[in-house]
Amino acid sequence: MLTFHYIPFQRIVQMGTYDRIDFLMSLIRDNRILLIEGRLKPEEEGLLIQESMRHIDATGKHFSGIEITVLHESYRQTYSKIQQCKKKIAAWLLENKKESMIPHGITIIGPALIIKEMKQSPEILEMHLQKIFLKKTVQQQKGKS
């Protein structure tokens, strides 16, 4: 069985960076696939990768890392100079309200023991699951029936 865990932006916005990373890691270690409203900051993504590396055991039987992807509209957008200028002014004006602003997109993070690969192209997301995980799930289902 796959467990998806939805995390609204408001749930994590008040947390400090390290608390946020710890919170997310604890859920990932619990074999959940996280659907986070909005996006993490690039620095936080870097920290999350670093933290996930610290959790990996040598054979990767208990934890072998994470898979992460972000779906958002401006992924490949090219901005003209004027558009860039507008964005900068808007960002400057809204500086104080940044905390309450939800960054565009959805972040999907899951344990690499479950997710083999996430392919994004760019509006469609394909999630390929690990064979071992699928086998286990089938066995569990058979056991129940």
Added chain:
Amino acid sequence: MFTRLKVLFSRFYDTIFGSQKIIQLGIYGPPNSGKTTLANRICKDILNTDEEMGAVSPIAHETRKVTVKNRITISHAKKRMVFDLVDTPGIATRIDYEKFVRSGMNAKEAKQRAKEATRGVIESIKWLDRVDIVILVLDSTKNPYNQVNLTIIGNLEARKIPVIIVANKIDLKSSKLEKIATHYPNYHVVGISAKFARHMDEFYEAVLKARKQVKRH
């Protein structure tokens, strides 16, 4: 620790005595994209030496420690730049022990490699605070639409570090240079083959150009 002190000291010396600023040129990218091959190529081209910066291998995570080659001078069309070349381990979000075993390693070797690879990823990310220009090396035969690449770029943007995207392995038939250029329209993408030294002039030109955008942080 020693490397860090060395870098700090050289920066201090340069500031006091006004000698030329030494740029920290970092080579980043996912595993097996050809980072060390490029580092070796730069050494060969500029230093005229066969001494390699690191070993290359088809097995991922061959480079598991950051290596630095100090004081390399590049000159091209009246432009000159002195830099320390920083070759970093590939950044990944997962380490695949089974893959190491499948590639012929015994359990002990695979475990050791996995352990060192995790440390390498952490070290690479930490080094983002110390580099001035980044060469992001991507394998042009692979899908560039990858969150790791975006995370690296996002971190560099946040730190205002200039980035040159290098689409490596253009000598291979399955190489899709245009795909990388399309996916990263806001960046200078240079297609090269580090292994066969193709388009290296264009690459050095891009590095010298990026020098102008460097801000001391």
